[in-house]
Amino acid sequence: MDNSFLSSHRSHSTIWFDGRNIGRRNGTGVQYYAINHSNVTRELGYSTAWLLESMEGYSSLSIVSRIIAALLSRAPTISNMFQSVWGDAFLANDLYRVAHLHYRYHKRLLRLTPLSPPDIMHWTYPLPLFMEGCQNVVTIHDIIPLTHPSLTGIDPTRFRRILSSLIESPVHFVAVSETVRNQIINLLSVHPDRITTLYQPVEFSKQVRNSISNAPRIAPADSFVFYGRIEHRKNIERLLEAHALSGTKTPLILIGPDGDDRPNYKPYGSSSQVIRLPWSNRFSLLRTLQESKALLFPSLAEGFGLPIIEAMSLGVPVLTSRGGVTEEISGDAAMLCDATNIVEMANCINILDQLSENDKKRMIKAGLERAKFFSSNLYKRNISSFYEKIKIYPSNTIL
Known part of the structure; x- marks a missing residue:
């Protein structure tokens, strides 16, 4: 297929990424993954944006307001697009805090219903969230809380519950290694067709x-x-x-x-x-x-x-x-x-x-x-192929 056609096709495709980890100090691995992945996706011609929960100049919700929103399953309103230091972005005030409180109280995912959803919502880490009206993709970097619970402070019971809730929803998963992919398939009974290995790119210009x-x-x-x-x-x-x-x-x-x-x-x-x-x-x-x-x-x-x-x-x-x-x-x-x-x-x-x-x-x-x-070019080819495959399926289909 002609590359110019593909580029034009991608430019009309929108992909949002969660901004849960990108502003954190000390450069976590998930932060590097999210930023690098969004950069590559944008270079491929897709229209990308971040879904942020906070930004300078906006006050966080009070703890009482968060609890009320969580109890009522009321997701924060998504703002109009604006320009952030990481590129195009939307703001949903305290979204990720509210989502975790909601999951604590209700044991189910908080569902977002934006007026104009993207084609793909890519969650770069397992979060208790699901976006209606588009394909949802979740990257699972590891399941160490399940395989080595003594080596992490993450509650393995809660971690498993969140993953199980995501598995029960029409979500496609990404693993960053075959080892992790096989662990997810075997420990969580995920069908192999629902999880794709996309290694991280590592290349120095x-x-x-x-x-x-x-x-x-x-x-x-x-x-x-x-x-x-x-x-x-x-x-x-x-x-x-x-x-x-x-x-x-x-x-x-x-x-x-x-x-x-x-x-x-x-x-x-x-x-x-x-x-x-x-x-x-x-x-x-x-x-x-x-x-x-x-x-x-x-x-x-x-x-x-x-x-x-x-x-x-x-x-x-x-x-x-x-x-x-x-x-x-x-x-x-x-x-x-x-x-x-x-x-x-x-x-x-x-x-x-x-x-x-x-x-x-x-x-x-x-x-x-x-x-x-792990070159950038190989990663770009794999990412392009993955996103085009994902878009084939109706957003309510469990692959």
Whole structure:
């Protein structure tokens, strides 16, 4: 089919995205996903907009007003379109807070009925909401509250109930890895035709690479690096113990905000040098990664594992966990270890610390090749195909 026809067809198709996570501090993974995904969708020629619940200059509802709206199943009114810092947007004051209160009281989704709904409403995270008059798409990044309930503060019972309510509605789901897709199919009995895997795009343009090279240096080069939320799910304490056990003199840089469970990140030995940095400027963080000896990412549970491919894209060797999402995403291009075996992890750190130039080049080459699977062009093709397929079905059809 002619590309100009497709572009014209897309320009008349509207897709809204929830703005639940895009304004949050510390750059959550869902935030990056939502912004990157909307940018790609807009580049493909679709008309896109955000559905926000708050903005500067507008007062939030009082808690009493939220409770009344929730009890009466009264969704906030959706404003006329306006220009936000993220692009075209609509405002539904306190929508997501009201929706969660509504679900607490009624155990069912809050239904929105805009006067002019989009063709597709894409919820970038499972929320207790459904929009009438259009196709609803929900991205599920992981189901860690169900597979590893001890590793997250999310209530697994409530999480399962929300997912079950969405499954009972005419919603199509997106997973960001095959591992998560299979977990959803098996644990939640979702028909395979109702869930599509769309990996996240990871690619650094020439302009971004220049910005990385010119960013302020925040840590010593040739260090080991971990970045992400500092929490038990990321296996921080075992990583620090393995780093000390390895006897390496190479510092370990930990970059990221503290998680709610605040694991102990003090060094385990006098010879182990650990440098703790808060969440940093994006380009400075990536410069630290690019100049590092290796990324150490032995996480216990992930939905995608973005740092793995970011490191590979920048020519950095990777150590990550054997099995699950991390092995799927890294392919054959990373060094894998049992995330619960501190001795094995320490041995892997030693190997990375003493890599020969040939072995380092081999790992970097394999990583760069693996990173091509997550290119923006491939992601665009997959997104375009997905949205065009979704639009074929009536909006009240459960695929």
